[in-house]
Amino acid sequence: MRKLCAVSVSAALFFTLALLILSLSTSSHRRRAVAERSWGSDTHESLFNPRRRELVDEIEERVEEIIRYQEPVRRPQPVGGSDPDRVRESSFGRSHTASDVFSVLWEKARGADDNRIRGALGCSDFRNITGIEFLGSGYTKTVLKGNLQDGTGIALKAVNSQGNEVMRCIRRYGQARDCYRLAAYKIIKEITLLQKLRHPNIIQLYGQCYDNSLEDGPVITAVIELGTPVEMIKLLQTPWEERFRICLSLVKLLHYLAHSPLGSVLLLDFQPHQFVIVDGELKVTDLDDVSTEELSCKTDSDCVLEFPTRNFNLQCGAEGKCQRINEKRNLYNAFRFFFTYLLPYSAPSALRPLLCEIMNATGDLRYGINKTLETFEEVLHLYKSGLHRINRSQSWLEGYKIFEGFRIQENSDYKCWPSYNHQGCLLSVHNKEEAAAICHSQQQCQSFIITQQTTWPGRYLVSFRSSTDLIWDINSTVYMKSSSLRALM
Ligand SMILES: Nc1ncnc2c1ncn2[C@@H]1O[C@H](COP(=O)(O)OP(=O)(O)O)[C@@H](O)[C@H]1O
């Protein structure tokens, strides 16, 4: 029964993907007759059409970019810049058809995977994917969620044939099939980059499928790690240490991108919806809109980094590139889209000066990514070691009576913000002294229990209670305010 369901759902996936393409193809059947011709030597007639030529150029540009990423060792460049024709000729020759180029790039991407990840998922695994649901869509792609046979959740990315990228192209060039292909190259670009750029804060590529059996053209699907789309409103309601973790993940990612094997990588469309959260860590998922080119310049005046509310003047380096412009653009975007909202709000007071320094220094681009990461690590160290707590001479714990082998009766209790659970007041602490200080500061709190759970920096989760009803529990200890105890007697 389960198997039957699995097969029918995977068939549904293929059917859905095929339908997406079909819906485009039927409406533009006649126009496509021209587009279906290759863009090699036998397309001279259609290439005289300037619009058609433009589309072919766009496709070629994408192909060349993918080739650059697939072969990161740069060939010697002729003086005065690169020679794209040479790259194209040396790799494929002008007489190759679009589908030839597509398959060659695809085979390279697949080959890279076979070498790197044993057991990478392929088309045959699609038969066993169950529970397919829509997750999201963007400018280029549609993303679906599914489960592998062993229950692992995955995300599937394919071209969004109704998306802005394909639609804009069709409106401009009227070539549905080639426009679909143009978008599909972005998925190959993303797959290639996901293979080259491996980092805990980059979504993991599990595999890919290239289905060439459909009459209306190949369908290309990337299989990746499943995450949860970033929702800023939800993040704003989480405890500070969770928000700090998001910002720290981002800084680690940007540090890696600034020093990546492909050079300094710029995220061109830096928006929260290009990221997802996996087990509390932020990971970038949209890698089709990135660049490794640093802006060329002759003088410093060519190096203006522009944002809607602020511009920065950078220096033109001796090699004719604006110095570290990609790194700086990424960092300022991290500041304006993430740090501003997530970092300072309800931070532990002793960490505020350091956080304030991070905010000012990244907001003014005084810090580069190395110094930013260093300062984030410093904040983490202080937070983990409990050094951030002020007034450590005062001992609140003295005012508590300890009941070993007891817990508090489970019933509804007071709520606090920002609690780790919605039903009560569950907060993270460095030690019992900090727990006692928190309980002291909350009027409703009469007792607390240190649970067995810890949060990501290794802090203990403590349940604060207004109740004083003790019950036996060999594995638990209750700390009760002495004042509450006196009231009970
Ligand atoms: N791995 C994933 N897990 C969960 N949701 C995802 C994942 N990848 C992408 N998404 C969702 O799908 C949307 C579109 O994906 P994205 O790669 O950004 O496509 P596009 O290039 O079209 O913008 C994202 O904004 C995000 O909400």
Ligand SMILES: [Mg+2]
């Ligand atoms: Mg996107």
